[in-house]
Amino acid sequence: MQDLLKRIDDRIDECVEQLAEFVRIPSISAGADVDSSQALQEAADFLVGQFTRMNFAAQKIQVSADTNPLVIARSPGFSSARPTVMIYGHYDVQGVDNPRAAWTVDPFAAEQRDGYMIARGASDNKGPTFAHIKAVETMLQAGNRLPVDLLFVIEGEEECGSRALETFVQNGGLDEYAPFLCTVISDTSMYGPDRPSLTLGLRGISYFEVSVRGPKQDVHSGLFGGIVHNPNAVLVQALAGLYDTEGQIAVPGFYDGIEPLSAEEKRQYEALNASEQDYMQELGVSALRREAGYSLLEQRWTRPTLEINHLSGGSPRTVIPAIAQAAVSARLVPGQDPARVEALLQECISARIPKGVHVEFSHPHSSPAYYVDIDHPLVAPALSAIEQGFNCQALVTREGGSIPIVVDIAARTGAPVLLVGLGQITDNWHGPNERFALRDFHRGMRTSAALLHELGAMS
């Protein structure tokens, strides 16, 4: 193992050079008006080329005409006798108009400054994905048989809904590679610089929009005020019913079934001793919203939320609007069923709509929470691999966000997903001057190699 890590250390510059090549392909799938279909194909072809040189059986899969291709690559000597380790990543990137003027470098020049590669996609997700590819290549170059049978699945639509991959997974596209030992995904962030972490869980989500309709057109509040139901006021009263007077969630049944956090996870999150002051400064607020009995990180990672993401109705004049609209979403935790939560929320809202006023719900999307038990047999080897790769202590964390495809993959493969973030929260994903520390790329390659060794010992 030490020999392998040494090999990685020796060829890091060459690997960075190849990463720059990958990053220079402007494979934007979201947030831009430009047609990037050519670049998306080019990025997929680049990956197929990489895998083919490594003697992987690699192919571009066009799931449907209007989706971006998947890249699927199976390691040489792949055998259904051993459980498969799948590595997921995505080659598509966000647009750069957010705002474009805030970029201080060409977003697709892969410029290197102060130990960082500054480019769109450097950290989300080309760099972390490429770290795995280069780690495996290094292992093969050493002439060793890979410790596990590997399946790379790299999609081109992570930033715009993962439609192709979702279809592929649901249609059984992964089934021929079963059984699976686990899936490894490096599309989360570390806890902090030099604080690498295994993300044990992600919150789920239940999102929908609600519209309350009143008069057939906006009417004058002098002429009709008092005798016509005001959609803004009705919506406000209906949504307020989701909360109690302390601002806590008051939807009957909302908390039912939530699996309690293990004492060990609870202890570890408390021990991280996250600073309220730091959060307040980052958010620019003078107080946080707290739930009694939970540490800050426990609350952020393992407690459900209920947000009103959008409000819209009328205009700042004396009108009563024809329609008022809101977007509502809950972040869910293990034990909460998204469909049930959606129904509870909508029932709670509907119950407060006066007779004769029309309410409708639209644009629902949802995904359950995901987590790996801290006592799962793969957790210790994963942490060990991270420690070998980063030469420092590895933490367990969770994340508050949701990655729906993780849930689909875990369900379809019947195996856990190990979320091994290689980038930092401060890498500016989706924002201007996205960056990836070359040091994290290097340590990511080392972690990948160590992880495959650890997993090989398990399979």
Added chain:
Amino acid sequence: MQDLLKRIDDRIDECVEQLAEFVRIPSISAGADVDSSQALQEAADFLVGQFTRMNFAAQKIQVSADTNPLVIARSPGFSSARPTVMIYGHYDVQGVDNPRAAWTVDPFAAEQRDGYMIARGASDNKGPTFAHIKAVETMLQAGNRLPVDLLFVIEGEEECGSRALETFVQNGGLDEYAPFLCTVISDTSMYGPDRPSLTLGLRGISYFEVSVRGPKQDVHSGLFGGIVHNPNAVLVQALAGLYDTEGQIAVPGFYDGIEPLSAEEKRQYEALNASEQDYMQELGVSALRREAGYSLLEQRWTRPTLEINHLSGGSPRTVIPAIAQAAVSARLVPGQDPARVEALLQECISARIPKGVHVEFSHPHSSPAYYVDIDHPLVAPALSAIEQGFNCQALVTREGGSIPIVVDIAARTGAPVLLVGLGQITDNWHGPNERFALRDFHRGMRTSAALLHELGAMS
């Protein structure tokens, strides 16, 4: 009197022709990007010309460089020994882009069809104002001394805030014409066709906007959901506290001091027996909002309201917004002090803002309700004049809207304002194909002449 009304009947065509001239001047003061300053001056000059021909002492008053001129005209032989009757009107009109394509005629051609003049400003407010001018002219042509001393005050900013007139009134511009018997304004609507009415009251208003600020920028609801106060949710909970669970106003003290409606007014509004079905059809709703114990018209005209006119915050994505905003307004009734109501509403909202969340109020404007007691000695003569003018029974009504300048005028002149609407609710004020029935113009002239006679007998 019968002789005078006969004279009016005889010259109606000539008066319509002159009204057409007035209406053809596109004196737009609101709702258009075009520069109408030339046309506004032209309309004011047209009126000065009219008054001068009638031997009135007439002048254009430019209150400030950035306002449209007032036209002030004093009747011949004006004496401070007799109480003044003031007649108010406005020569400015709304724009025609609402939408322009919906107009089936040139808005400034003063086209006549089926007994209507179809033009912008025909009913709001050139036609009704001109009915008074032409009535007075007819009286003078008969060689009679006017039964009252008259002061015409015609502004050019009613559609955009009445700044010049407000300044003029507040600076004591009317004081030299004191004492006043009353002001006559024909800028309201009749109850219906052949149902002319004296409007006894107008609701007041208290309007303001509220902003709730959270994180310094929109943040991801996965990353920060649960630990940061969501301005949308805070705003919704704060605004919902303005209402009880039945949707009725629950602001402590809001209803305090409201003067009860007289039994006679209550009876008359009940007797009008307004149809809920008609309102529901007009509004396109399947139920009205009702307050127990009040007839439909009593509720619409004499009960206060509390509306959320505008809601805005975030976007239909999984964000927690940096700011959420609303516009709130109450329609006020006699006995409610706008400043006190504004304070009560803002206290009620502020009380529900969690510690550490910033709320601010802005853009306040307000005006108290206005009303003339049904037993006031000028009410019976006014109703009698309307009956003589229209040859049918005159009703008393109120309106739910607010005309702030009415309150200012009444306060400064220390005399009641008689609101004698000459147009119909269906005249499409501010909309396309605004119209004024020539029959209403004719009967308006008759009403004006009869009213001045009745008032002459009182002074």
